[in-house]
Amino acid sequence: MAIVLGPNRYGKAENRIVRIYRDTPRHEIHDISVSTALRGDFAAAHLAGDQSLVLPTDTQKQTAYSFAKEKGLLSIETYGLDLAGHFVDHVEPVQTARIEIEEFAWERVVIDGSEHDHTWVRRGQEVRTAAITVDGSGQDQRTWVVGGLKDLVILKSTGSEFTGFMHDEYTLLEPTGDRVMATSLDAGWRFSSTDVDWEAAYLQIKQILLRQFALVHSLALQQTLYEMGKAVLEACPFIAEIRLSAPNKHHFLYDLSPFGVENTNEVFHAADRPYGLIQATVLHDDAEDAGPAWDSYTGLV
Template structure:
């Protein structure tokens, strides 16, 4: 029996970078979490401890900070693309680079009702995400870019049903035609291009996801996820695939009748675990290649 080294990669995870743009008295802020991963001819490092082809993870960290100057006007997708291309084009042992970015949003503090030029309050909403994978050099170079979001907590108080499900001897769940539906959404969308108005696409996709969650009369969270992904693909031909992961944040009607109090779907117990986890991808039937095997990280985070 032969024992061989399988797929491998390495990098510097979770570099916390804050970039302040001071070009005018009204400053701007970018607060990001950047992770790098490189693939290439690194087998000798594993097999015999030969580090001659290994760019230290500390060097990757320093590069991420150096390239952060480009975050002055760039989107996180543009920043990730420049960083990935640098590793592949300028570091000979590197065959492929993957950059994952989380973007933490801030809003300007209000002072006497006016937005302050250099003070912010951290937004408590979703985190914007992006990943960039660059593989190969020259004319053979291929690039895959994803945008996304996580921790988009959203709830609607009606317009959701769940009934007609399969039942076995252990089923105790009561069918319902009117329930609270809530989730903390993770969404990832894969682009077909390396050039787009990234910020505008993000805002548009987010708006569509929220809209579909609100307006689709849902017979199941699965149905809602499909309609969300379908709407995004119909609106943006630069997107090939949407992947959605939605924990079902259950809200159970609380038993007040025992106290002689009527509860007409007004008071609920919010149960954080265990929870149903609904995941789906919505794709075009002619979608281009999803990329290298290690892109599986984009599956269902």
């Protein structure tokens, strides 16, 4: 039986880039981690160590930094499209480019009631993400854009229950009609177009996700995720599908009876591990095939 080289790609992972706009006295900051990955006919590099068709990963890094100035870094989706398009269109051996981006948010420090023009504090609510894949050239070129967020920690103190589940000889969990529901949400949404206001879309989708988490009376985290995804698709015709991943951050009622104290659903143990992990995809039934849109490179996006 022959041994052959299978699918392969290479790139520069997690380049930390900060772009500060200084056009006015009120500066703007954009802080990202960007990873690049290239596919093409790189068999000779693997089989014979021939680097003649290999664009160094250091060159990919330098391009990413330079594009933060040349092309700008106002929206991570636009920046990623520019970067992926460059590698595919201008580096002959490259057939497919994948760009994965995380954006870290900052908010202005408030001094005497006013936002400071050039001082910020890191805002830790969530990390915004984007993954851009460009394949081919000319009229046959295809593009996929996935926006998203990760580590969005949300909790509701009521409006959630878990009853009627299957039991067997190993089941110890008691049903509950009123529980704390908490998660650290990761979500990615695949755009059906690149003609999108990326900033407005992100804010709209995040708000829909939070609204549904709050308002849906949850019979199961699975149900909540579906309702969240469904609401995004109903409100945003430019989204083909959304994928949601939610660890169930369990909050167990703590037994205070040994101390003669009644615990009326008020004191909980927040369990770290293990945790239930619920994942769901919600999509239009006629959505175009996702192709390589979800083919993660770093595993971070």
